[in-house]
Amino acid sequence: xxxxxxxxxxxxxxxxxxxxxxxxxxxxxxxxxxxxxxxxxxxxxxxxxxxxxxxxxxxxxxxxxxxxxxxxxxxxxxxxxxxxxxxxxxxxxxxxxxxxxxxxxxxxxxxxxxxxxxxxxxxxxxxxxxxxxxxxxxxxxxxxxxxxxxxxxxxxxxxxxxxxxxxxxxxxxxxxxxxxxxxxxxxxxxxxxxxxxxxxxxxxxxxxxxxxxxxxxxxxxxxxxxxxxxxxxxxxxxxxxxxxxxxxxxxxxxxxxxxxxxxxxxxxxxxxxxxxxxxxxxxxxxxxxxxxxxxxxxxxxxxxxxxxxxxxxxxxxxxxxxxxxxxxx
Amino acid sequence: xxxxxxxxxxxxxxxxxxxxxxxxxxxxxxxxxxxxxxxxxxxxxxxxxxxxxxxxxxxxxxxxxxxxxxxxxxxxxxxxxxxxxxxxxxxxxxxxxxxxxxxxxxxxxxxxxxxxxxxxxxxxxxxxxxxxxxxxxxxxxxxxxxxxxxxxxxxxxxxxxxxxxxxxxxxxxxxxxxxxxxxxxxxxxxxxxxxxxxxxxxxxxxxxxxxxxxxxxxxxxxxxxxxxxxxxxxxxxxxxxxxxxxxxxxxxxxxxxxxxxxxxxxxxxxxxxxxxxxxxxxxxxxxxxxxxxxxxxxxxxxxxxxxxxxxxxxxxxxxxxxxxxxxxx
DNA sequence: CGGCAGGATTAGATCGTTCAAGTTGCTGGA
DNA sequence: TCCAGCAACTTGAACGATCTAATCCTGCCG
Numbered sequence: 001x002x003x004x005x006x007x008x009x010x011x012x013x014x015x016x017x018x019x020x021x022x023x024x025x026x027x028x029x030x031x032x033x034x035x036x037x038x039x040x041x042x043x044x045x046x047x048x049x050x051x052x053x054x055x056x057x058x059x060x061x062x063x064x065x066x067x068x069x070x071x072x073x074x075x076x077x078x079x080x081x082x083x084x085x086x087x088x089x090x091x092x093x094x095x096x097x098x099x100x101x102x103x104x105x106x107x108x109x110x111x112x113x114x115x116x117x118x119x120x121x122x123x124x125x126x127x128x129x130x131x132x133x134x135x136x137x138x139x140x141x142x143x144x145x146x147x148x149x150x151x152x153x154x155x156x157x158x159x160x161x162x163x164x165x166x167x168x169x170x171x172x173x174x175x176x177x178x179x180x181x182x183x184x185x186x187x188x189x190x191x192x193x194x195x196x197x198x199x200x201x202x203x204x205x206x207x208x209x210x211x212x213x214x215x216x217x218x219x220x221x222x223x224x225x226x227x228x229x230x231x232x233x234x235x236x237x238x239x240x241x242x243x244x245x246x247x248x249x250x251x252x253x254x255x256x257x258x259x260x261x262x263x264x265x266x267x268x269x270x271x272x273x274x275x276x277x278x279x280x281x282x283x284x285x286x287x288x289x290x291x292x293x294x295x296x297x298x299x300x301x302x303x304x305x306x307x308x309x310x311x312x313x314x315x316x317x318x319x320x321x322x323x324x325x326x327x328x329x
Numbered sequence: 330x331x332x333x334x335x336x337x338x339x340x341x342x343x344x345x346x347x348x349x350x351x352x353x354x355x356x357x358x359x360x361x362x363x364x365x366x367x368x369x370x371x372x373x374x375x376x377x378x379x380x381x382x383x384x385x386x387x388x389x390x391x392x393x394x395x396x397x398x399x400x401x402x403x404x405x406x407x408x409x410x411x412x413x414x415x416x417x418x419x420x421x422x423x424x425x426x427x428x429x430x431x432x433x434x435x436x437x438x439x440x441x442x443x444x445x446x447x448x449x450x451x452x453x454x455x456x457x458x459x460x461x462x463x464x465x466x467x468x469x470x471x472x473x474x475x476x477x478x479x480x481x482x483x484x485x486x487x488x489x490x491x492x493x494x495x496x497x498x499x500x501x502x503x504x505x506x507x508x509x510x511x512x513x514x515x516x517x518x519x520x521x522x523x524x525x526x527x528x529x530x531x532x533x534x535x536x537x538x539x540x541x542x543x544x545x546x547x548x549x550x551x552x553x554x555x556x557x558x559x560x561x562x563x564x565x566x567x568x569x570x571x572x573x574x575x576x577x578x579x580x581x582x583x584x585x586x587x588x589x590x591x592x593x594x595x596x597x598x599x600x601x602x603x604x605x606x607x608x609x610x611x612x613x614x615x616x617x618x619x620x621x622x623x624x625x626x627x628x629x630x631x632x633x634x635x636x637x638x639x640x641x642x643x644x645x646x647x648x649x650x651x652x653x654x655x656x657x658x
Numbered sequence: 659c660g661g662c663a664g665g666a667t668t669a670g671a672t673c674g675t676t677c678a679a680g681t682t683g684c685t686g687g688a
Numbered sequence: 689t690c691c692a693g694c695a696a697c698t699t700g701a702a703c704g705a706t707c708t709a710a711t712c713c714t715g716c717c718g
Contacts, residue, residue: 006704017668022706032666049448053391054704056382057673064429069415082411086398089430098450100393101418101428119378121427228612257612280609283557283586335674346698351676361696383674386703 005048014042025050062122065092065304066100068110068129080276080293081129084151087297088127095305097124111140118146125304127151131163147307149300155197162307162315164299168198168275169205171289171321175249175273176209178323184247184271188220188238190231190259191251199223202251202275220245224255231258239266247271247329253278256286260328271329275321285327292319334377343371354379391451394421394633395429397439397458409605409622410458413480416626417456424634426453440469447475454633456480460492476636478629484526491636491644493628497527497604498534500618500650504578504602505538507652513576513600517549517567519560519588520580528552531580531604549574553584560587568595576600576658582607585615589657600658604650614656621648 003009011018016039023031024039031039042048056062067088070081089099102117104110114137117123126148131138133156141148142161153165172189179187189206192199203221210216220238224230231254238245239262247270248263250256256274263270274281277290299317306313332338340347345368352360353368360368371377385391396417399410418428431446433439443466446452455477460467462485470477471490482494501518508516518535521528532550539545549567553559560583567574568591576599577592579585585603592599603610606619628646635642 004704007706008704018704019669019706020667023667026706030666035666047444047448049445051386051451051704052449053382053385053451054673055706057380057386057675057704058706060673062382069418071415085414085430086400086432089398089432093432099430101414101430103415103418103422115376116378119376120381122380122382254612280612283583283609333674336676337674347674348676348699349697352697355676359696364696380674383703384676386674386705387676389703 005046006051007048010039010042010046010048013046014039056122060122061124061308063097064100064121064123065097065125065127065301066102066117066123067127069101069103070129071103080278080291083293084129084297087294088301090294091298091301095301097301097305107136110137114140114146118144124308125149127300127304147304149303151296151300153197158316162303164296164303164317164319166291166296167318167320168202169208171275171323172202172205172249172251173209174205174321174323175287175289175329176206178325179247179249179271179273179329180209180213180215182271182329185215186220186243186245186247187215188222188245188248189251190222190224190234190238190248190255192226193223199251206249226252226254228254228258228261231255232262233258235259235262239263239270245270247273249273251275253281253286253288256281256288256328257284260284260286273323273329277324281324281326287326287329288324289321290324291321295319334375335380336377339368339371339375339377342375343368385451389451390453390637392426393429393450393452394426394454394456394630395431395446395452396456398430398432399458400432409607409620412622413458413626416623417630419623420627420630424630426630426634436465439466443469443475447473453637454478456629456633476633478632480625480629482526487645491632493625493632493646493648495620495625495650496647497531497650498537500604500652501531501534501578501580502538503534503650503652504616504618504658505535507654508576508578508600508602508658509538509542509544511600511658514544515549515572515574515576516544517551517574517577518580519551519553519563519567519577519584521555522552528580535578555581555583557583557587557590560584561591562587564588564591568592568599574599576602578602580604582610582615582617585610585617585657586613589613589615602652602658606653610653610655616655616658617653618650619653620650624648 007018007021010021016035020031020035021039024036028036067085092099102113104113126141126146128137128148128150130152131150131154138161150163153163154160176187187210189203191203194200207216210219220241222234222238224234235248235258248259250259250273253274253276256272257280259272263272272286274286274288277288281288296319302313303315336347336350339350345364349360349364350368353365357365396414421428431442433442455470455475457466457477457479459481460479460483467483467490479492482492483489505516516539518532520532523529536545539548549570551563551567553563564577564587577588579588579602582603582605585601586609588601592601601615603615603617606617610617625648631642632644
C-alpha cells in the first residue's frame with residue numbers, strides 16, 4: 001500500500017510550503033511561473049489528489065449536487081429521467097461537481113431530506129425535476145437561499161427561481177406545421193385534461209398554429225389521462241366523427257401509441273405524432289418530438305455553477321424540441 | 330441565519346464533553362442511559378447533524394457508494410438501469426449510505442475515475458452494472474481491495490468477487506414450462522449469438538426444459554443481434570419452416586416485439602414471451618419475464634454494507650425473475 | 659544608501675469530528 | 689485499609705485542507 005499523498009507531501013517534494021501548493025491549485029495567478037511548474041510536476045509525479053473532505057471542512061463547499069430519482073412514474077416516460085441524469089452527471093463532472101442521488105416519499109419527506117443533505121453533506125445545490133402549483137419544496141429552498149434549479153417551469157410564477165425547460169408549445173407547433181405542410185387539414189389534438197402546465201402548453205402550440213393557418217374553427221381536441229388504453233379509446237372517438245381527422249398530434253408517446261393502435265383499423269391512413277421520443281417510439285417507428293435532454297441537463301449545471309461560482313447567467317432557459325420523423329407522419 | 334450547530338454546541342447544551350456526544354452517536358452502549366437520553370434530547374432540540382466531511386476526515390470513510398450511469402445503451406432496455414438505480418438509492422439511504430453517480434467513456438477512463446473518486450472523495454464502495462470477460466475494472470478494484478459488487482455474474486470466474494444476478498435460465502425455463510403447460514409443443518427460442526454470458530444463460534433455460542420434456546430434438550433456435558427489426562426478421566425465418574413453432578421464447582423484449590410484429594401476419598396464433606418486462610412490454614401487452622430489480626439493488630447494498638461494516642453475507646446472490654402474464658402467452 | 663512598496667512565499671490557526679490516553683469515582687477482594 | 693479493576697466520562701491531538709497574517713526578497717525612489 002502506497003503512503004497517503006497529502007498536500008504536505010507535495011510541498012516537501014517541490015521544496016515549497018503547503019500554502020503555495022494550495023495556491024497553485026486554487027489561485028495559480030499569484031504563484032510565480034517557475035514555482036508553479038515545479039509544484040505541478042510534483043503533483044503529477046506523486047499522483048496527488050486534493051482530499052475533498054478536508055477542503056469541504058474549511059470552505060464549506062462540497063462540490064456535490066443532489067438530484068432526486070423518482071420511482072419511475074408511468075414507466076413509458078421513465079427513460080426521460082434516465083437520459084437527463086446521464087447528461088447531468090457528465091456535465092457536472094466536467095465542471096468539477098459530482099451528482100448525488102436521493103429519493104423521497106412525499107414533499108415533507110423530501111424537505112427533511114434536503115435538511116439532512118445540507119446538514120450532513122453540505123450539499124452545494126439541488127436539481128428538481130418537475131414542480132407543481134405552490135410547490136413547498138422550492139419555497140423551502142428559496143427561503144434558506146439554497147441554490148437550486150428546476151427542470152420544468154414554475155407555471156404560476158415564471159420568474160420565481162432559475163429553471164430550464166423544453167418549449168412544449170414550440171414542439172407541437174412544429175408538429176402541426178409539418179402536418180399542414182404535408183397537406184393535412186383536419187388535424188386533431190389528443191392531450192391531457194386542462195390544468196397541468198405541461199399539457200396546456202403542448203395543446204397551445206397546436207391550437208395557435210391551426211389558428212394562424214385559419215383552421216381553428218372545428219379543430220377536434222380531446223383530453224384524457226395519460227396511457228395507451230386511454231389514447232386508443234379517445235382516438236376511436238375522433239375517428240367516429242362525421243369528418244374524422246387525417247392527422248393527430250399527441251401530448252405524449254403513450255397517447256400516440258394508443259392512437260396508433262386505433263388508426264390501424266381506420267379506412268384511410270391517419271398521421272400520428274407523439275411527444276418525448278421515448279425508446280418505444282423509436283421501436284415502433286412513431287414520429288415524435290424529442291426533448292434535448294442532454295442540453296437541458298447541461299444548462300441546469302451551467303446555471304448552478306454560475307450561481308455557485310458567482311458569475312450568474314440568464315436564469316430562465318427555454319429549449320426547443322426537435323421533430324424526429326419516422327413512419328407515422 | 331441560525332448559528333451552526335456542532336458537536337460542541339450539543340455537548341455544552343447537554344453538559345457533557347464532545348466525546349460523550351460522539352459516543353452517543355457511534356457507541357451508545359458505553360454511555361449511561363440517563364446521559365444518553367440527555368444528549369439525545371439536546372441533539373433533537375438543536376437539530377444537530379453530524380458533519381460528514383469532518384467525520385470522514387477522521388475515519389477515512391465517506392458513507393458514499395458510487396454507481397456508474399450508462400449512456401442508455403439501446404434505449405428499450407434503458408429503464409432497467411433506471412429502476413435499479415432507484416432501488417439502490419432507497420436501500421442505501423436506509424442503511425445510512427448515499428449514492429454518487431459517475432460516467433465514463435471506456436475502461437481506462439472508468440479506472441481513472443475510480444482513482445479520482447477514491448482519492449478525492451474517499452468512496453467506500455462501487456457498484457458495477459454488467460461485467461465482461463476479463464474485465465480490467467474488477468481486476469483493478471480487487472487489486473486495491475476496494476469493496477465492490479457487480480450486478481451481473483462474472484461468467485468466467487463465478488467466485489471471483491461478490492455479485493448479485495438474476496437467473497436468466499430459471500426465467501426462460503419458467504416461460505418454457507408455462508408454454509408446455511398450455512399445450513404448446515413446438516416452442517422456439519429467439520436469442521443472441523453464443524458468447525454473451527447472459528444470452529447463453531437464457532438460452533440454456535429453454536433448452537434444458539425442452540429436453541426434460543423430451544422435446545429437444547428439433548427445437549428451432551435462432552440467434553441475432555438485439556433489436557426489433559432483427560427479431561422480426563428471424564421470426565419470419567422461423568415461421569417459414571415446414572412445421573412452424575406455435576410459441577417463441579425471446580431473450581429480450583426488443584426481440585419479442587419484433588417477433589410480435591412478424592406473427593401478426595401468421596396463419597395461426599403464435600405465443601410470444603419476452604425478457605425484462607420493459608415499459609414497452611406492459612404497453613403492448615407482451616408477456617415477459619420481470620427482473621426483481623428493487624430486490625437486486627437491495628441485495629447489492631446489503632452485500633456492500635456487510636463488507637464495510639464487517640459482517641459479510643453470502644457474496645453470491647442469484648434471484649429468480651417472475652413471469653408476468655399478459656395477452657401474448 | 660536607507661526606506662518602502664508590493665509581489666512571492668511561509669507559519670500558525672482553524673474547520674468538526676474521532677482516536678488515544680488520560681481522570682474520576684465507585685466496588686470489592688486481599 | 690489499600691489498591692486493582694472497571695465503568696463513565698473528559699482532554700488534547702490529529703485528520704488534510706484553506707484562511708489570515710506575518711516574513712522575506714527585490715527593485716526603485718528620494
